[in-house]
Amino acid sequence: GCYADPVRAGMDADAVFDGMTEHLFFTLGKLATSASLRDLYMALSFAVRDRLMSRYLTSQETIRARPQKTVAYLSAEFLIGPQLNNNLLNLGIKKEAEEALKRFGIESLNEILEVEEEPGLGNGGLGRLAACYMESLASLQVPAVGYGIRYEFGIFNQLIRDGWQVEVTDKWLKGGWPWELPQPDEACLVGFGGQTESYTDDNGNYRSRWIPSEHAIGVPHDVPVLGYRVNSCDRLRLWRADATESFDFYAFNIGDYYGAVEEKVASETLSKVLYPNDGTDEGRRLRLKQQHFFVSCSLQDMLRSLEKRSIAVEEFPNHWTVQLNDTHPAIAVAELMRLLIDQHRLDWDKAWEITNRSVAYTNHTLLPEALEKWDLSLFKNLLPRHLELIYEINRRFLQQVRLKYPGNDLILRKLSIIDEEGGKAIRMAHLATIGAHHVNGVAALHSDLIKRQLLPEFAQLWPEKFTNVTNGVTPRRWVALANPELSKLLDKEIGPNWITNMDLLLELEKKENDSNFLDLFASAKLSGKRKLAGYIHRQTGVLVDPSSLFDVQVKRIHQYKRQHLNALQVIAQYLRIKNGITKNIAPRTVIFGGKAAPGYFMAKLMIRFINGIADVVNADPDMDGLLRVVFLPDYNVKLGEQVYPATDLSEQISTAGKEASGTGNMKFAMNGALTIGTLDGANVEIRDRVGAENFFLFGKTESEIMELRDQGYSPNSFIAESNELQETLKLIEVGHFSNGDSELFRPIINILTGNDPFFVMADFDDYLRAQDEVSKAWKKSKKWNRMALLNTARSGFFSSDRSIREYCQSIWKVKPLPVEISC
Numbered sequence: 001g002c003y004a005d006p007v008r009a010g011m012d013a014d015a016v017f018d019g020m021t022e023h024l025f026f027t028l029g030k031l032a033t034s035a036s037l038r039d040l041y042m043a044l045s046f047a048v049r050d051r052l053m054s055r056y057l058t059s060q061e062t063i064r065a066r067p068q069k070t071v072a073y074l075s076a077e078f079l080i081g082p083q084l085n086n087n088l089l090n091l092g093i094k095k096e097a098e099e100a101l102k103r104f105g106i107e108s109l110n111e112i113l114e115v116e117e118e119p120g121l122g123n124g125g126l127g128r129l130a131a132c133y134m135e136s137l138a139s140l141q142v143p144a145v146g147y148g149i150r151y152e153f154g155i156f157n158q159l160i161r162d163g164w165q166v167e168v169t170d171k172w173l174k175g176g177w178p179w180e181l182p183q184p185d186e187a188c189l190v191g192f193g194g195q196t197e198s199y200t201d202d203n204g205n206y207r208s209r210w211i212p213s214e215h216a217i218g219v220p221h222d223v224p225v226l227g228y229r230v231n232s233c234d235r236l237r238l239w240r241a242d243a244t245e246s247f248d249f250y251a252f253n254i255g256d257y258y259g260a261v262e263e264k265v266a267s268e269t270l271s272k273v274l275y276p277n278d279g280t281d282e283g284r285r286l287r288l289k290q291q292h293f294f295v296s297c298s299l300q301d302m303l304r305s306l307e308k309r310s311i312a313v314e315e316f317p318n319h320w321t322v323q324l325n326d327t328h329p330a331i332a333v334a335e336l337m338r339l340l341i342d343q344h345r346l347d348w349d350k351a352w353e354i355t356n357r358s359v360a361y362t363n364h365t366l367l368p369e370a371l372e373k374w375d376l377s378l379f380k381n382l383l384p385r386h387l388e389l390i391y392e393i394n395r396r397f398l399q400q401v402r403l404k405y406p407g408n409d410l411i412l413r414k415l416s417i418i419d420e421e422g423g424k425a426i427r428m429a430h431l432a433t434i435g436a437h438h439v440n441g442v443a444a445l446h447s448d449l450i451k452r453q454l455l456p457e458f459a460q461l462w463p464e465k466f467t468n469v470t471n472g473v474t475p476r477r478w479v480a481l482a483n484p485e486l487s488k489l490l491d492k493e494i495g496p497n498w499i500t501n502m503d504l505l506l507e508l509e510k511k512e513n514d515s516n517f518l519d520l521f522a523s524a525k526l527s528g529k530r531k532l533a534g535y536i537h538r539q540t541g542v543l544v545d546p547s548s549l550f551d552v553q554v555k556r557i558h559q560y561k562r563q564h565l566n567a568l569q570v571i572a573q574y575l576r577i578k579n580g581i582t583k584n585i586a587p588r589t590v591i592f593g594g595k596a597a598p599g600y601f602m603a604k605l606m607i608r609f610i611n612g613i614a615d616v617v618n619a620d621p622d623m624d625g626l627l628r629v630v631f632l633p634d635y636n637v638k639l640g641e642q643v644y645p646a647t648d649l650s651e652q653i654s655t656a657g658k659e660a661s662g663t664g665n666m667k668f669a670m671n672g673a674l675t676i677g678t679l680d681g682a683n684v685e686i687r688d689r690v691g692a693e694n695f696f697l698f699g700k701t702e703s704e705i706m707e708l709r710d711q712g713y714s715p716n717s718f719i720a721e722s723n724e725l726q727e728t729l730k731l732i733e734v735g736h737f738s739n740g741d742s743e744l745f746r747p748i749i750n751i752l753t754g755n756d757p758f759f760v761m762a763d764f765d766d767y768l769r770a771q772d773e774v775s776k777a778w779k780k781s782k783k784w785n786r787m788a789l790l791n792t793a794r795s796g797f798f799s800s801d802r803s804i805r806e807y808c809q810s811i812w813k814v815k816p817l818p819v820e821i822s823c
């Protein structure tokens with residue numbers, strides 16, 4: 001795995017230039033004299049990819065030669081973001097690339113980075129978490145494979161037309177994507193549908209076999225994931241669905257030419273598009289097909305890796321540890337059992353032991369509408385053999401439960417994989433929990449609620465199974481790459497090791513009273529804000545003042561995340577200014593960004609609502625110098641990299657108990673934003689770490705919310721107590737933000753004043769109070785800067801390196817495997 005040709009592997013500017021020149025000529029068929037920015041992007045990317053190859057191949061070879069446990073991270077989503085800059089950073093050749101580009105007449109690397117299409121192979125937090133974890137695994141030199149789906153179309157691009165969201169297909173592959181390596185010789189075959197039959201095998205044993213009615217082929221497309229300044233280069237293996245030739249021929253021979261073509265079309269649509277409804281499970285057949293497709297390919301791939309090395313299948317748990325990123329890959333429990341029993345001929349007990357020792361499950365939500373359930377008849381139709389196996393898993397499990405709780409039918413109903421209320425359905429969280437050796441939540445509060453509310457009967461049965469691993473984000477992308485100004489300052493002050501050891505940031509605490517340093521810290525922030533202001537002007541035409549407080553809420557649009565609470569607060573500020581009550585107001589730019597699921601009416605209306613407010617506020621001269629409102633279209637990873645360094649105030653205002661963790665909250669804190677937030681998800685831990693005095697807390701706690709709910713929540717009692725709230729609602733009702741149309745935002749008013757499961761009215765006054773604290777603090781700029789510095793200084797815990805170390809130690813039992821390159 002070693003290749004020393006300077007043109008392909010040299011790390012200086014000359015070599016990068018030569019590599020680009022060769023790729024322009026031979027790979028792209030272009031002359032350097034007529035190369036476009038896109039050509040140069042492709043040439044540089046290929047040159048950078050060349051420089052990953054020795055590391056990648058040596059890493060894969062090292063993993064093979066010194067067989068130890070490898071992590072298999074199974075996720076339906078990997079939101080990896082742009083690749084070029086990250087690979088330059090991790091390779092350590094950013095300067096060299098800049099120098100090489102100068103020789104092509106390109107003055108700034110940014111011009112080239114702008115051209116890159118990001119693969120939107122995820123919805124939001126869960127997909128981005130998987131990407132941060134892959135980067136940390138490689139940086140920590142842990143052998144790992146990320147297994148997922150190579151969607152041809154990722155999350156839709158968002159346009160805003162007349163204030164409404166419009167979805168546009170994400171054709172990320174159209175210009176060619178240089179970071180993937182297709183491996184057709186490692187394709188896998190996956191079955192769907194058909195029947196099972198029972199038969200007696202050669203040894204006289206009674207068995208079941210599955211005769212699928214359709215097949216698809218999975219072709220791996222591998223993306224190298226290089227660690228930061230190490231040789232370790234892990235693999236992201238994404239499966240693309242292809243049609244099966246042999247079945248085409250079969251249909252062709254019986255004369256059904258069109259049927260054959262149809263099967264080809266059907267199997268190719270499998271990896272066609274990412275489901276964009278983050279958070280609500282619609283129970284669609286194609287979605288289950290996608291899940292089984294990538295899970296089956298991935299498990300076959302793992303088993304094949306053992307066969308290739310003549311390792312007995314019984315050794316599987318010593319070679320692979322399989323992490324389920326939510327229940328989306330939970331079919332793995334049944335599929336691994338099927339492969340072990342039907343293909344590898346193991347008996348039930350052995351197969352179960354192997355499965356249970358290998359698999360662990362991460363839960364990411366408590367919201368009932370997000371818990372995956374599959375209608376039994378749909379499931380049986382698509383995966384009949386898996387259903388048999390699930391029935392047997394359930395039968396044996398409930399038998400155990402009966403021994404422990406004799407005569408307790410209620411607990412059996414609660415624990416069963418099969419939901420018997422209404423139409424029968426498979427509860428994927430139950431399958432995952434029973435099949436896994438560990439179940440973890442993603443923040444301390446969330447993990448606690450899993451045990452107390454989501455799966456209490458399971459937690460009582462297996463207390464040691466349940467654990468917490470608080471999420472983290474990679475400081476490489478989210479600080480070093482996104483925030484060059486802050487990084488430079490940190491490097492100068494404490495040296496460059498913070499990038500791999502974020503605890504070193506604690507040294508910054510010494511600087512909390514150093515005016516000089518605080519000014520430098522603030523000017524790094526100002527520089528981020530100037531860049532974002534330019535972007536906002538170009539995208540929306542709105543001019544914003546970089547010296548105003550940048551108050552930001554970027555995340556998927558959801559009622560539980562309460563963007564409408566933020567919007568109401570903006571209206572209240574607007575009213576104060578209109579009424580001349582400006583004494584306590586700090587000049588603010590309130591920025592929103594995020595996509596709504598295409599079928600989520602209320603979320604789409606919230607976007608329209610924010611834009612309605614923005615139109616009125618930004619057009620009113622009374623607001624000049626005091627208030628601006630911006631909805632940034634098409635929030636994605638690339639835009640996030642612009643936003644986090646430019647933010648003063650991070651809005652983390654979900655109803656307590658609803659946001660499992662949040663990870664944007666961590667990106668903001670690292671970049672020196674202060675948080676206004678509820679005691680929800682990882683906010684709790686952020687506040688604990690940065691100090692209560694450096695965090696703007698408001699809102700009811702999870703237990704107060706539960707109490708309100710149990711008493712029968714009545715929003716009107718909260719509205720009655722607040723004049724500002726009444727006036728705010730009135731203004732919406734008279735159509736002030738909808739050109740006089742008093743009906744447009746009626747559904748929002750109705751939810752807020754009716755049976756609101758997210759308790760917006762209950763938290764409004766306290767939120768406004770906290771926002772006043774924010775304004776007050778902003779006016780004492782030195783104090784603000786000190787608070788911001790302490791947020792950065794104390795954010796080290798939220799590095800995904802820490803999260804991954806915890807997974808390695810307490811769940812996966814894997815150790816780093818350093819990779820040496822001999823040339």
Ligand code: 26Q
Pocket residue numbers: 123124125126127129275276277278279280281282283287364365370372442471659660661662663681
């Ligand atoms: C399920 C079924 C059918 C179609 C789509 C889905 C689906 C897709 C995506 C369900 C959920 C998701 C994504 C969930 C998600 O992003 N959850 C977030 O995970 C983060 C990482 O742990 C947490 O920080 C957030 O709190 C959590 O909301």
